[in-house]
Amino acid sequence: MKFKRKIAPETKSQQRFITKKRLREDEINFDKLRSYRLDRVKKELEKNNLEACILFDPVNVRYALDTVNMSVYNMHNLTRYCFVPVNGPTILYEYFNCEILSKHLNLIDEIRPSITWDYFSNGDQANSQLKKWVNEIKDLSKNYFKSKKVAIDVINGPAVTALNKSGIEVVDAKLILEQARVIKSPEELTCMKAALEVAEIGVAKMREELKPGMTEDELWSILHKTNIEYGGEWIECRILSSGERTNPWMQESSNKIMQTGEMVAFDTDMVGPYGYCADISRSYVVGHKFNDEQKNLYSMATDQIDHNARLIKSGMSFKEFVKKSWVLPEDYYGNRYSCMVHGIGLCDEWPQIKYPTDGGEQGGSFEKNMTITLESYIGKVGGKEGVKLEQQYLVGQNGLELMSHHPLEKI
Numbered sequence: 511m512k513f514k515r516k517i518a519p520e521t522k523s524q525q526r527f528i529t530k531k532r533l534r535e536d537e538i539n540f541d542k543l544r545s546y547r548l549d550r551v552k553k554e555l556e557k558n559n560l561e562a563c564i565l566f567d568p569v570n571v572r573y574a575l576d577t578v579n580m581s582v583y584n585m586h587n588l589t590r591y592c593f594v595p596v597n598g599p600t601i602l603y604e605y606f607n608c609e610i611l612s613k614h615l616n617l618i619d620e621i622r623p624s625i626t627w628d629y630f631s632n633g634d635q636a637n638s639q640l641k642k643w644v645n646e647i648k649d650l651s652k653n654y655f656k657s658k659k660v661a662i663d664v665i666n667g668p669a670v671t672a673l674n675k676s677g678i679e680v681v682d683a684k685l686i687l688e689q690a691r692v693i694k695s696p697e698e699l700t701c702m703k704a705a706l707e708v709a710e711i712g713v714a715k716m717r718e719e720l721k722p723g724m725t726e727d728e729l730w731s732i733l734h735k736t737n738i739e740y741g742g743e744w745i746e747c748r749i750l751s752s753g754e755r756t757n758p759w760m761q762e763s764s765n766k767i768m769q770t771g772e773m774v775a776f777d778t779d780m781v782g783p784y785g786y787c788a789d790i791s792r793s794y795v796v797g798h799k800f801n802d803e804q805k806n807l808y809s810m811a812t813d814q815i816d817h818n819a820r821l822i823k824s825g826m827s828f829k830e831f832v833k834k835s836w837v838l839p840e841d842y843y844g845n846r847y848s849c850m851v852h853g854i855g856l857c858d859e860w861p862q863i864k865y866p867t868d869g870g871e872q873g874g875s876f877e878k879n880m881t882i883t884l885e886s887y888i889g890k891v892g893g894k895e896g897v898k899l900e901q902q903y904l905v906g907q908n909g910l911e912l913m914s915h916h917p918l919e920k921i
Contacts, residue, residue, distance in 0.1 A: 540697075560661050562598070566662070571602075576617070581743065604623065627642075729763075758889060759898060773897065789900065807889070832850075844891040849865075861874055
């Protein structure tokens with residue numbers, strides 16, 4: 511007798527995703543994706559009367575040149591960076607013996623060993639290494655930024671002082687890169703949809719496997735496993751809490767054991783396939799039966815997101831949005847989230863639109879092909895629990911297009 515092997519549901523979902531991924535990668539012109547992003551960086555440099563930038567932030571290096579190597583490690587070690595001039599060769603300064611990792615990327619004209627000057631890497635030789643690095647930048651200046659002004663995103667104090675003494679002025683590259691990254695190309699949007707699909711597979715598993723007796727850490731690990739399993743990269747935070755730990759917000763997952771009837775809320779902050787971020791928040795109840803207070807909190811959170819989503823259109827100023835946005839009741843205002851809207855791409859991006867009392871008066875406006883998330887946290891000051899929801903959107907010509915499709919709870 512022959513037995514037909516049953517395929518587990520998660521294997522089926524993996525197969526569906528792999529098929530989609532293959533189709534999607536056939537659609538994505540990666541050369542076009544990379545050229546678009548590098549061109550955006552150069553145009554922003556020109557707009558700001560700058561001739562070049564040096565990028566250390568792995569997310570910015572990824573955006574400019576699509577090269578990746580130990581991203582999280584290099585967020586706290588100045589051991590990998592790139593040089594991007596408006597006119598001239600793009601140069602990747604790569605971590606020790608890793609030059610081969612980016613040989614296939616045609617936008618990188620040259621790969622050189624990085625010169626590091628931090629104490630961890632060099633100990634009492636750090637100062638002599640810093641001199642070597644400054645000499646390297648001076649050589650670049652002679653040919654590619656003769657104005658002696660360069661934009662740098664992340665750098666330590668000794669390096670700034672040394673560059674200034676050598677006659678090179680350092681300006682902040684954060685503005686350059688944030689403005690470059692704000693408008694997404696069709697290829698970027700396809701990458702973002704892939705990241706969201708992975709996040710939503712993980713979130714669906716979290717909801718399905720949520721049960722009394724699990725720890726918060728156990729539940730949170732499901733999203734991490736799913737992300738790696740489907741080709742994702744890392745998760746920026748670990749914000750998940752249950753029961754009374756949901757109020758106030760921003761508590762990270764712990765070994766707390768979850769009980770029937772408790773609220774569970776989390777924020778994905780997930781950097782998925784192709785390096786793009788899927789940033790959605792969901793709130794459940796252990797056992798999936800909401801009590802009256804939980805229903806009220808959840809309804810307020812959905813009201814806030816729905817109201818604010820209906821407001822936003824291409825061309826609307828941030829100031830007008832803040833003025834017309836959903837009004838958080840006074841009893842809940844002290845526990846408000848840090849913003850109502852923020853940009854999203856390779857990670858959280860500009861703009862971050864805050865509540866009126868927190869500096870919600872910044873200039874700028876929503877533009878077509880920006881991608882954003884709308885945030886809501888509802889938790890009464892002194893209350894028992896809170897609800898966190900967040901949805902991801904594309905700004906269209908006449909309004910917002912929802913990009914995150916994992917359903918909200920039916921209340």
